[in-house]
Amino acid sequence: MARAKTGTGRLRTRTAAVALASCAMAAGLTATTAQAAQESETDEHCVLDVSTRDHTCYETLAEARQQGRRIADTTGELIGATVFEDVEYGGSSLTITVPEPCPKNDEVDFWLDLDDYWQNRISSVQAWSTCWVWLYPDSGDRAGPYKENHPDVGGYINDRTVTVGLS
Secondary structure, three states: OEEEEEOOOOOOOOHHHHHHHHHHHHOOOOHHHHHHHHHHHHOOEEEEEOOOOOEEEEOOHHHHHHHHHHHHHHHOOEEEEEEEEEHHHEEEEEEEEEOOOOOOOOOOOEEEEOOOOOOOOOOEEEEOOOOOEEEEOOOOOOEEEEOOOEOOOOOOOOOOOOEEEEO
16 A cells, blocks of 8 residues: 655654654563564655656555556556665665666666665665666765675665665
């Protein structure tokens, strides 16, 4: 089920998650259990169309991926990459759709400057539709290409990405 939020803006609150974690701690649960409860309450899984910059967020990664497939079936958009907030494909995710499979032409074909929420958060990536994923920090350097699934992008770029490139 899609959340009501669409468009390019993003507003996110963790108040409910903090309250849930506090209640869990008060009930005598371990910190790990409270953290897992907090993460499951706050994770969002969004689909972003690199062509139009529109995005829609879902409660689960499966719903986001299903929407990505639906986009591919109806408008020609394909999933180019999925980036994750945590290592091992955990936390919130952002699925990036592209208008066509990435051509292998030694150029970055699709660029996405990340919004304030996603800047400095990416820790793992999955490449799709022949796309290779490049991660760029503020310095202008880059890490990659990530040609397939990477459960950990590595210490150099972890939580430092401000722009994603697909080639």
